[in-house]
Amino acid sequence: MxxxxxxxxxxxxxxxxxxxxxxxxxxxxxxxxxxxxxxxxxxxxxxxxxxxxxxxxxxxxxxxxxxxxxxxxxxxxxxxxxxxxxxxxxxxxxxxxxxxxxxxxxxxxxxxxxxxxxxxxxxxxxxxxxxxxxxxxxxxxxxxxAWDALTAQSGLDLLDLRPGQTLMVFGASGGIGHMAVQLARHRGVRVLAVASGDDGVALAERLGADAVVDGRRDDVPAATSEFAPNGLDAALVTVGGDVTERALGAVKASGGIAWPNGVYPALATSPAAAVSYYDGDRSRAATDRLNAVIEAGAFRxxxxxxxxxxxxxxxxxxxxxxxxxxxxxxxxxxxxxx
CATH class of the missing domain: 3.90.180.10 (Medium-chain alcohol dehydrogenases, catalytic domain)
Structure with missing residues (x-):
């Protein structure tokens, strides 16, 4: 042309x-x-x-x-x-x-x-x-x-976890999820990744998740109990459904759940932990913070x-x-x- x-x-x-x-x-x-x-x-x-x-x-x-x-x-x-x-x-x-x-x-x-x-x-x-x-x-x-990384970052900001606390990333091999795993590990958070398929499990392991479970095949509630016997501190959810809802029962009542707007199916029942629905922050301040993680070599x-x-x-x-x-x-x- x-x-x-x-x-x-x-x-x-x-x-x-x-x-x-x-x-x-x-x-x-x-x-x-x-x-x-x-x-x-x-x-x-x-x-x-x-x-x-x-x-x-x-x-x-x-x-x-x-x-x-x-x-x-x-x-x-x-x-x-x-x-x-x-x-x-x-x-x-x-x-x-x-x-x-x-x-x-x-x-x-x-x-x-x-x-x-x-x-x-x-x-x-x-x-x-x-x-x-x-x-x-x-x-x-x-x-x-941009959007997936900033959405993952915004969810972690809402949860405000300290180093050593536990986070379940549900949908950890998807767009938002695999970026959330990396950003959470950069913050020193212990990550249980719920991925999809052998390739999803392999990706989450490669990205440094502390434990990985196949959400399609494995017993997710059992895996959460093994990972955090006293309950998870938080969860970031990128896909809804029955398995998700059962797994969210492992989040402490005092903990938090970050749920990006647009993730479906919606919750059918309310978990004990508070759910925060949110949109990703795409401002200059947010991209500056994301770039700092990229510059540190902790994100790809x-x-x-x-x-x-x-x-x-x-x-x-x-x-x-x-x-x-x-x-x-x-x-x-x-x-x-x-």
């Missing part, structure tokens, strides 16, 4: 059109199609990112189906671009942005409404929600990191599979299958790659 270069705010050369995977209506995977659309406009407080890698989250399928329609208080407009997580390089900045320069390696968390997501060559995000990418973390991993997202942008339909089909960690899209660009 050849388009005429244009001078963007901040002095970078970009283009008026970009490749993107779009929805013209909500529905199944067949509604995802690739075509050229305008590059997003850059406001005074914005950063335009040339996207190299975008995350594919389980929530993307729900959003594709229209389940988020109206959830942001704004009517959806089409063409609609999915994608909440990305990493790439700064292509342009708004006049009020001083923290970033053209060419900086960055990652970001956004919401596709109202200005479009990251299944595209360019995405625009308020500077507050953009972070410099530490050199030690490959961009291939950073693209799927696991990517199960990467798809080219043109195979976004296949990526969404893969969301239905068993996998551990995260899925990503590699965004092709005729401008080269950093």
């Amino acid at each position: 050849h388009t005429t270069p244009e001078r963007a705010p901040g002095g970078a050369i970009t283009r008026s059109q970009m490749n993107a995977v779009v929805l013209d209506r909500f529905g199944g995977v067949e509604e995802l199609s690739q075509r050229s659309i305008p590059v997003p406009e850059v406001g005074e407080d914005d950063v335009l990112i040339r996207v190299e890698v975008a995350g594919v989250g389980s929530w993307d399928a729900e959003e594709r189906n229209g389940e988020y329609e109206g959830a942001f208080g704004i009517a959806s407009t089409f063409p609609y671009v999915l994608g909440w997580d990305a990493a790439g390089t700064v292509a342009a900045v708004g006049r009020n942005v001083t923290r970033f320069e053209i060419g900086d390696r960055v990652y970001a968390a956004t919401t596709p409404v109202p200005r479009g997501g990251f299944y595209a060559e360019y995405g625009v995000v308020e500077a507050e929600y953009v972070a410099h990418l530490p050199d030690r973390l490959p961009i291939e991993q950073a693209g799927a990191m 997202p696991h990517i199960a599979q990467t798809f080219p942008l043109g195979q976004a339909q296949d990526a969404h089909l893969a969301l239905r299958d068993h996998y551990v960690g995260k899925l990503t899209l590699r965004i092709a660009s005729d401008e080269g790659s950093s």
